[in-house]
Amino acid sequence: AQSVAQPEDQVNVAEGNPLTVKCTYSVSGNPYLFWYVQYPNRGLQFLLKYITGDNLVKGSYGFEAEFNKSQTSFHLKKPSALVSDSALYFCAVRRSSGTYKYIFGTGTRLKVLA
């Protein structure tokens, strides 16, 4: 069975500091991995994805994520946090074959403090 874990309900970081939002996954076969961001009472916005190729993926708004197959992780990072990055972040996984179902984590609330 597929699953995604976001171990931190909330992450606090000072503006200008680097941020990391953690995600680990479990899936049989090769994974497709995604990060989305959600602002209050809005839909999810796509940030970045890993399908194949380079393990370091760069996405929107200066975010990046590193696919680590041995640790089954796909942590989201940004070198310098902005107050406007404060939002709810979701990691999602899909098996590369056999299903078009996506599994989402429970979300991590990022709070960037001025």
Add this chain to the structure above:
Amino acid sequence: DGGITQSPKYLFRKEGQNVTLSCEQNLNHDAMYWYRQDPGQGLRLIYYSQIVNDFQKGDIAEGYSVSREKKESFPLTVTSAQKNPTAFYLCASRQSGETQYFGPGTRLLVL
């Protein structure tokens, strides 16, 4: 929210009433999805459709129904059998690439 519209933004349901949430996309995407979002539980899949006139149950389909008569439309009906319908409902679509694109959501509340 990229070419996907959901209406209404807020919907109120009375006991025993069926209500229908609208999802329309102009992205020419083949696949469409419905998710339910509850605090602390992330997104859970209700139904999905890969092509017109075909759809599959997701993980929490009980008490919900869908139709896919047109490529651009995937309405979700919350039936009276759904005993705890209060949630934020999100529709998404996907083309041949792997990325899902989400609508702005509908918040359903029970009177």
